Amino acid sequence: MSALTSPAITRADGRFLAGGDRHMNPYxxxxxxxxxxxxxxxxxxxxLGATAASGSVVAWLVGLVAPDWAATNPGxxxxxxxxxxxxxxxxxxxxxxxxxxxxxxxxRRVRWRIERGPQLGVPARLALAFAGGAVAAVGAKLAKGCTxxxxxxxxxxxxxxxxxxxxxxxxxxxxxxxxxxxxxx
Amino acid sequence: xILPLYGYELISDAQGLxxxxxxxxxxGWFLERAGFGSAxxxxxxxxxxxxxxxxxxxxxxxxxxxxLWAFSAAGWLDLSxxxxxxxxxGAQLFGGLLLGAGFIIGGYCPGTxxxxxxxxSGDGFLFLGGFVSGLLLYAVAFSGLELWANANSLGALTxxxxxxxxxxxxxxxxxxxxxxxxxxxxxxxxxxxxxRPR
Numbered sequence: 001m002s003a004l005t006s007p008a009i010t011r012a013d014g015r016f017l018a019g020g021d022r023h024m025n026p027y028x029x030x031x032x033x034x035x036x037x038x039x040x041x042x043x044x045x046x047x048l049g050a051t052a053a054s055g056s057v058v059a060w061l062v063g064l065v066a067p068d069w070a071a072t073n074p075g076x077x078x079x080x081x082x083x084x085x086x087x088x089x090x091x092x093x094x095x096x097x098x099x100x101x102x103x104x105x106x107x108r109r110v111r112w113r114i115e116r117g118p119q120l121g122v123p124a125r126l127a128l129a130f131a132g133g134a135v136a137a138v139g140a141k142l143a144k145g146c147t148x149x150x151x152x153x154x155x156x157x158x159x160x161x162x163x164x165x166x167x168x169x170x171x172x173x174x175x176x177x178x179x180x181x182x183x184x185x
Numbered sequence: 186x187i188l189p190l191y192g193y194e195l196i197s198d199a200q201g202l203x204x205x206x207x208x209x210x211x212x213g214w215f216l217e218r219a220g221f222g223s224a225x226x227x228x229x230x231x232x233x234x235x236x237x238x239x240x241x242x243x244x245x246x247x248x249x250x251x252x253l254w255a256f257s258a259a260g261w262l263d264l265s266x267x268x269x270x271x272x273x274x275g276a277q278l279f280g281g282l283l284l285g286a287g288f289i290i291g292g293y294c295p296g297t298x299x300x301x302x303x304x305x306s307g308d309g310f311l312f313l314g315g316f317v318s319g320l321l322l323y324a325v326a327f328s329g330l331e332l333w334a335n336a337n338s339l340g341a342l343t344x345x346x347x348x349x350x351x352x353x354x355x356x357x358x359x360x361x362x363x364x365x366x367x368x369x370x371x372x373x374x375x376x377x378x379x380x381r382p383r
Binding site: 023024026027029030032033034035036038039040041042043044046047048050054055057058062073074076086088091092093095097098099100101103104109110111112113114115116117118126128129130131132133134136137138139140141142143145146147148149150151153154155156157158160161162163164165166167168169170173174175176177181184 | 283
């Protein structure tokens with residue numbers, strides 16, 4: 001069993017691991033996710049998204065020290081107009097945090113961990129997680145959406161730009177996968 | 186026609202925020218159920234031995250796409266009231282490449298990093314921290330990109346418009362394409378099963 005376990009995980013029950021079979025059937029999970037997305041369109045006339053929640057927090061924090069800059073910067077002013085407490089996506093992500101936690105608690109999957117392949121140290125993994133997040137943020141901001149706001153939402157609307165985005169995401173990740181394989185395997 | 190409810194002002198802004206909490210709960214629930222709080226499971230998609238990302242994503246897209254078409258064809262949903270992100274080809278191509286790079290380097294995308302962090306992943310928290318920092322970096326250093334993307338915007342543009350094909354026909358083509366991709370995904374998982382770490 002331990003062969004599958006990343007070094008940071010000590011409990012040898014195999015949960016959280018790539019390809020573990022204790023999860024919901026992916027087609028069933030996708031169907032559930034699709035119904036949530038559809039409900040969002042039917043009720044709110046908009047899909048899901050994750051980027052704007054962080055954007056709203058960043059713009060609000062920046063606004064505390066430099067309100068004029070936050071209100072005029074092209075990358076912030078849209079977010080600054082909607083601080084977290086009135087930002088729809090912020091509530092969505094708070095809900096997602098609670099829903100993820102509830103699901104994992106029921107499945108007894110909540111555990112402090114730092115996931116990585118056996119050949120990578122913890123500091124390196126954390127640095128790469130941070131760097132990856134920063135690169136993803138620049139991409140999501142430029143593309144006006146991420147895997148949720150563009151790929152899922154725009155994908156189901158047959159939005160032309162969203163399909164370009166989706167193909168580019170897969171292309172970018174596949175192109176780099178070989179170079180970072182030791183991070184995961 | 187009464188849908189979307191918010192577009193017809195049948196629910197208020199405050200009720201909308203409550204709806205967001207409930208929808209978000211379902212969003213997070215299914216991401217976690219699918220195992221998407223795990224960076225290794227997510228990135229396995231790019232080593233071909235676990236294609237869950239593709240299966241979950243495209244099942245969700247097909248489900249919502251068929252539903253949107255059906256509700257609008259039945260005359261219950263006014264699709265013109267659903268927000269469509271403007272298309273800007275270069276920005277979405279380049280932004281998508283960057284997001285894909287961030288995904289394979291960091292192990293998550295923005296939504297799944299929330300699921301990871303919520304269930305105790307330190308690397309999930311760091312990804313979120315990096316994401317927030319990246320948005321700030323963008324505001325400081327890349328505002329010019331934002332102006333370029335907006336200047337080259339084509340506005341709301343859908344694939345039925347691009348190809349000049351009726352909406353329902355394209356939804357049908359999407360279902361057929363997804364079925365082929367699922368068959369390919371099942372094949373790939375068998376073919377590349379030896380890539381799985383052991």
